Amino acid sequence: MNTLYKPRSKDDLARRVAQDIFDGAIVNLGIGMPTLVANHIPAGREVVLHSENGILGMGPAPAAGAEDYDLINAGKQPVTLLPGGAFFHHADSFAMMRGGHIDICVLGAFQVSTTGDLANWSTGEAGAIPAVGGAMDLATGARQTWVMMDLLTKQGVSKIVERCTYPLTGIGCVKRIYTDLATFECTANGLQLTDSVEGIGHQDLEALVGARLSPAR
Amino acid sequence: MINKIADTVAEALDGTPDGATVLIGGFGTAGIPNELIEGLITQGARDLTVVNNNAGNGDTGLAALLKAGRVRKIICSFPRQADSHVFDALYRSGSIVLELVPQGNLAERLRAAGAGIGAFFTPTGYGTQLALQTDGSPKETRVIDGRPHVLETPLHGDLALIKAERGDRWGNLTYRMAARNFGPVMATAARRTVATVHEIAELGTLDPETIVTPGIFVDRIVRIDRTATQGGGFKPA
Numbered sequence A: 001m002n003t004l005y006k007p008r009s010k011d012d013l014a015r016r017v018a019q020d021i022f023d024g025a026i027v028n029l030g031i032g033m034p035t036l037v038a039n040h041i042p043a044g045r046e047v048v049l050h051s052e053n054g055i056l057g058m059g060p061a062p063a064a065g066a067e068d069y070d071l072i073n074a075g076k077q078p079v080t081l082l083p084g085g086a087f088f089h090h091a092d093s094f095a096m097m098r099g100g101h102i103d104i105c106v107l108g109a110f111q112v113s114t115t116g117d118l119a120n121w122s123t124g125e126a127g128a129i130p131a132v133g134g135a136m137d138l139a140t141g142a143r144q145t146w147v148m149m150d151l152l153t154k155q156g157v158s159k160i161v162e163r164c165t166y167p168l169t170g171i172g173c174v175k176r177i178y179t180d181l182a183t184f185e186c187t188a189n190g191l192q193l194t195d196s197v198e199g200i201g202h203q204d205l206e207a208l209v210g211a212r213l214s215p216a217r
Numbered sequence B: 001m002i003n004k005i006a007d008t009v010a011e012a013l014d015g016t017p018d019g020a021t022v023l024i025g026g027f028g029t030a031g032i033p034n035e036l037i038e039g040l041i042t043q044g045a046r047d048l049t050v051v052n053n054n055a056g057n058g059d060t061g062l063a064a065l066l067k068a069g070r071v072r073k074i075i076c077s078f079p080r081q082a083d084s085h086v087f088d089a090l091y092r093s094g095s096i097v098l099e100l101v102p103q104g105n106l107a108e109r110l111r112a113a114g115a116g117i118g119a120f121f122t123p124t125g126y127g128t129q130l131a132l133q134t135d136g137s138p139k140e141t142r143v144i145d146g147r148p149h150v151l152e153t154p155l156h157g158d159l160a161l162i163k164a165e166r167g168d169r170w171g172n173l174t175y176r177m178a179a180r181n182f183g184p185v186m187a188t189a190a191r192r193t194v195a196t197v198h199e200i201a202e203l204g205t206l207d208p209e210t211i212v213t214p215g216i217f218v219d220r221i222v223r224i225d226r227t228a229t230q231g232g233g234f235k236p237a
Helices: A010-019 A033-040 A090-098 A135-141 A202-209 B009-013 B034-043 B062-067 B085-092 B103-115 B183-189
Strands: A026-029 A048-051 A055-059 A080-087 A104-107 A111-113 A144-149 A174-179 A182-187 A190-196 B021-024 B048-051 B071-076 B097-100 B120-122 B141-144 B147-152 B157-163 B190-197 B220-223
Touching: A010 A033, A010 A144, A010 A174, A026 A033, A033 A104, A033 A144, A048 A090, A090 A135, A090 B103, A090 B183, A104 A135, A135 B103, A190 A202, B009 B034, B009 B190, B009 B220, B021 B183, B034 B062, B034 B157, B034 B190, B048 B062, B062 B071, B062 B085, B103 B120, B103 B147, B103 B183, B157 B183, B183 B190
Parallel strands: A026 A048, A026 A104, A104 A144, A144 A174, B021 B048, B021 B157, B048 B071, B071 B097, B157 B190, B190 B220
Antiparallel strands: A048 A055, A055 A080, A174 A182, A182 A190, B120 B147, B141 B147
16 A cells, blocks of 8 residues: 555644634633643634643643642643633533533543544453543543544554444544544545645554545545 | 530541441542541551542552551452552452443442432433442442433442541632542531541631532531642552
8 A cells, every 4th residue: 555645743643633713612621632722723713722630721831840730630740721721620621521511622532433422541450440520521522532543553554444442432422533643524425535744645544443434525 | 515526536527437438529639638547547447448530549548548458349440540549459359349330430329429319310321331230230220311321329428538628617628629539429418527638727717609519518627737739640650
């Protein structure tokens, strides 16, 4: 197959996700790669970041030396508060997440099924220590759940699968999958291809994912 | 006269029984009431069930309580962190029971306990391993408005340990930034709530518009010196 394509870098992928975040959106970014999306919100769009530990209007990391560890993000790293930001307790914070008040959440994933099932909290390995945090609440409760991940594992296996083999986070909850090679929309009729990096064809992607992809509208 | 001010942590925690369920505020290291946890270690209660978002960072605070062998079971959403080695070792050796709960279910189960709710249905966790009872049997489910939900039960505490910012002799509390996190909801859910504050205000001087936890939910407050919260729970870049 054609290997002349160049995958999106992590920042390019974050930029691609950020492009689709609308002006005025309330957004929760998951731990890890999704955090990068905050650096790429297009100029002129006002986006309010929510952090599960009780922050709306979360700003970037503070300057070195100005860290205050009473002001941290979900990954426990120091952040800042933007003008207009607010603090609130956990029951209110999760009411926002579970009550459909968050417009978009962007999560990492181990696997996503073609119908939008998500597995991102446990590999189910014996001896592994499971940790779920707010992933199930976000996946199920946000108005739109987007996944951001590399399409393939390090071993070259597609992370988009017909059926997740890792423990589920939520069923049919993912609307869009942004990957380093292409962007997909999960629909009732299966996966739709939204865009792909230059040099990779529709059939190449179908072969990688192992599923039929309806063409971009 | 109402006076909830305790002179010492020891006085505030006196009488904590073995086997108690202790709700401990905090998210990572923010809002962890380290002085109260140290007081609980000194007080000596054992066979505890602890509810916290995490399972301790480094070797201090909650990690020290675990290390002291006082905790039989922990109910939390995110035990595994970059610096959770105390919990990790206890878990791997089978020395502690873990009940893993989605974070929103943790918050809402506490809220339900505080608000006198018998149980509630939520879509969170439906169809996952976390919609199982501790014995492995499935929790009750129901389809509501076409969407499947799981029945979740309230989570009551015998004791809540909270880190607040300012308080008065009625027990009214304010918090500092994101160190608020689980404090207010845990204060409602426990039979007895003890909070540390950095400043005790004269009754009537806390702005009533800014009181987050009204004193009705608080039994004892203790003043402690302010020390800057130390970071934890992540790998430094």
